[in-house]
Amino acid sequence: IKKKVAEMKLKFSHMEGTSNCSDMDTHCVFDAAVKIPFRLNQNQALLTFEDEEVAQRLIKKGRHTVNLDNNKADVRVMPVPLDMGVKFELHVTISGRKINVSNIPELPIPEDWMRDKLELNFYKTQQGGGGEIENVTYDNESRRAVITFLTPGASNSFGGCPKYPFFANGRCYTLFVSSHADLHLKNCQPYCGVSKKTILLKGIQEVEEDEESVQDMIEIHFQKPSNGGGEIENIKYVSKGAAYVCFEEDTGNAI
Known part of the structure; x- marks a missing residue:
């Protein structure tokens, strides 16, 4: 089912407690009826x-x-x-450990070198976020990456920083940083x-x-x-x- 939906304001109804907060993820459920x-x-x-x-x-x-x-x-x-x-219900999990990175510059270096540069850049962050990194997934064609931090909740500090400096080859580039979310459609009923x-x-x-x-x-x-x-x-x-x-x-x- 494909349908264009106009931008709208969402109403926050309530928050439910959880017995396990160790992952520091944010879980949301949106009920939609067309x-x-x-x-x-x-x-x-x-x-x-x-x-x-x-x-x-x-x-x-x-x-x-x-x-x-x-x-x-x-x-x-x-x-x-x-x-x-x-x-239907849209279940969204915003990761507390992962961030999406886009607008990565096209540099004449191998992919593994680019992953290393991204890891070093976000590990040495000066904006109060980041920290030790567990994994970096990089796609050269789309020039996008997913950074996974080792510490739960580390990605939450990037919520207010959509633009992020990236230093490489003696220059400073601007990366776009956004939350990493998993979306699952449930109880879809025509x-x-x-x-x-x-x-x-x-x-x-x-x-x-x-x-x-x-x-x-x-x-x-x-x-x-x-x-x-x-x-x-x-x-x-x-x-x-x-x-x-x-x-x-x-x-x-x-x-």
């Missing part, structure tokens, strides 16, 4: 009721006569089939279905009234128990063009 979009076309409306029995009763009846601007309109009431959505509380109205005739007024007329009609209706949570009417309405998986409500 909202299900529904295309609402011209002269259509979506109504979400507080009670799903009301929605099912209206769907079962099928056709309803609605007064719109002193005109009677026969509209069709239909269920709302939803496309596939997905929810889902689809039909909304239980929302109905789709089709065949709404065009009238001279503005969109908001027509929406109010529809809402008044379907709120009346005498018309088989009930309390409405949300309503969306489109008189021209089209609009996308999103549904939440846990409630099946339009939002």
